[in-house]
Amino acid sequence: MDSIVGKKPALLWAVNISVVFMVLVWLVPTIGLLVSSFRDRDQISASGWWQAPFSVELTFRGRASIEEPVEEGGVWVLTGNIFDDAEVAEAFGSGAGRITAFGDSGRAPAAYTAGVVANLDDGETLVVNGDGTYRFTLPEEPGRRGPRIYFAADVPPNFTLDNYRNVLTADNMDLAFINTLTVTVPATIIPILVAAFAAYALAWMQFPGRGLLIAAVVGLLVVPLQLALVPMLNLHNAVGIGQSYVGIWLAHTAFGMPLAIYLLRNYMAGLPRDIIESAKVDGATDFEVFVKIVLPLSFPALASFAIFQFLWTWNDLLVAKVFLPSSDTTKVMTVKIADDLLGSRGGDWGILATAAFVSIAVPLVVFFSMQRYLVRGLLAGSVK
Numbered sequence: 019m020d021s022i023v024g025k026k027p028a029l030l031w032a033v034n035i036s037v038v039f040m041v042l043v044w045l046v047p048t049i050g051l052l053v054s055s056f057r058d059r060d061q062i063s064a065s066g067w068w069q070a071p072f073s074v075e076l077t078f079r080g081r082a083s084i085e086e087p088v089e090e091g092g093v094w095v096l097t098g099n100i101f102d103d104a105e106v107a108e109a110f111g112s113g114a115g116r117i118t119a120f121g122d123s124g125r126a127p128a129a130y131t132a133g134v135v136a137n138l139d140d141g142e143t144l145v146v147n148g149d150g151t152y153r154f155t156l157p158e159e160p161g162r163r164g165p166r167i168y169f170a171a172d173v174p175p176n177f178t179l180d181n182y183r184n185v186l187t188a189d190n191m192d193l194a195f196i197n198t199l200t201v202t203v204p205a206t207i208i209p210i211l212v213a214a215f216a217a218y219a220l221a222w223m224q225f226p227g228r229g230l231l232i233a234a235v236v237g238l239l240v241v242p243l244q245l246a247l248v249p250m251l252n253l254h255n256a257v258g259i260g261q262s263y264v265g266i267w268l269a270h271t272a273f274g275m276p277l278a279i280y281l282l283r284n285y286m287a288g289l290p291r292d293i294i295e296s297a298k299v300d301g302a303t304d305f306e307v308f309v310k311i312v313l314p315l316s317f318p319a320l321a322s323f324a325i326f327q328f329l330w331t332w333n334d335l336l337v338a339k340v341f342l343p344s345s346d347t348t349k350v351m352t353v354k355i356a357d358d359l360l361g362s363r364g365g366d367w368g369i370l371a372t373a374a375f376v377s378i379a380v381p382l383v384v385f386f387s388m389q390r391y392l393v394r395g396l397l398a399g400s401v402k
Contacts, residue, residue: 054371058176060109062367073172075118077127080106082154082164093141094156100167101150110173120146120169127168181372185359190346194354198332199380200263201342201350205270205331206324212271213278214320218308220279221286222294232283238276246272247340254341263348266341273337274327285319286312321388329381351377 050067057070064074080103082096089095100106101115119128122138130136135145141157146169154165185191219225220232250272254265289312297307313320335352342348349357355373360366 051371056177059368077170079168084160084164096154099150115171117171128170181368185372194351198350202331204267206327209271209274209278216279217282220283235279243273261343269341
């Protein structure tokens with residue numbers, strides 16, 4: 019009775035839970051990147067993205083104002099509000115902060131609790147209240163610049179578009195976008211054209227060594243591309259194409275060819291044999307069968323590989339660094355972001371998150387416009 023048509027499987031709940039879990043595993047980091055792309059760099063460093071709606075405790079430094087020093091009982095008194103200092107006001111924006119602690123050095127910016135009078139060196143005293151007002155006493159007349167005041171404050175959430183402005187308005191970013199399209203579009207079309215012919219030959223043409231070629235293609239799927247970078251670059255230099263667009267097109271074609279042939283061959287081998295044989299009985303050549311019958315019927319597999327190849331070449335950094343010149347006029351978006359916006363350490367998480375969302379805009383359009391063919395192409399050859 020367990021195999022009755024229409025009866026739900028007993029472990030359907032486990033399948034549903036697994037699907038929800040996998041969706042969350044991919045969705046949660048994406049939401050985190052999106053939230054981080056709108057946050058201030060200092061707030062990203064101080065708290066996780068899930069704490070973005072709440073205040074964050076950060077440390078700052080400013081200067082006491084010396085515009086109106088007052089002498090009282092042999093000491094000089096400086097008063098004011100630290101939030102009015104230009105160095106501090108920019109960080110708080112329109113929101114009001116609350117000081118929790120203060121200090122007189124960068125080594126201990128929160129040494130004293132807000133509102134407590136601190137006895138500093140050389141007979142100086144300092145008190146900073148929670149609302150930012152302070153009283154600084156000095157035994158000698160202050161000089162041209164006021165003394166430093168360090169403090170820790172609860173900063174309200176600060177969501178900004180500055181990260182997107184920095185990424186989108188970076189020098190030559192528009193040229194980098196065009197360069198990325200210049201690399202990606204040919205590097206997606208060329209391997210499809212070449213692999214389609216090879217896949218048809220391996221699927222429907224009989225010739226000696228056919229099985230060995232199929233095994234070689236499967237074996238090439240597991241070869242790391244990093245092993246071929248230097249030999250391929252030396253070959254490009256020897257034939258005269260060196261670091262150029264032609265060189266990176268051929269490199270992406272070579273690296274994507276095994277998967278393309280494997281995917282398309284499996285799909286073409288699953289096409290109805292009667293159609294192919296009927297066309298040959300009617301006098302069609304292999305080329306005519308390929309162009310008029312096999313190629314149109316293989317569109318799901320072609321679209322499936324096009325998605326993979328486009329996403330890979332668009333997001334590629336390593337191959338672009340090796341096979342393209344290092345000048346600003348030839349940089350693609352990934353190289354432009356890594357070299358000019360992030361630097362060698364890549365520690366600016368706000369820029370990194372923003373650049374990720376800017377760079378995935380075009381791949382998302384390609385994926386959602388062709389995703390209906392993806393599953394059909396991936397399941398090629400799985401059912402006979």
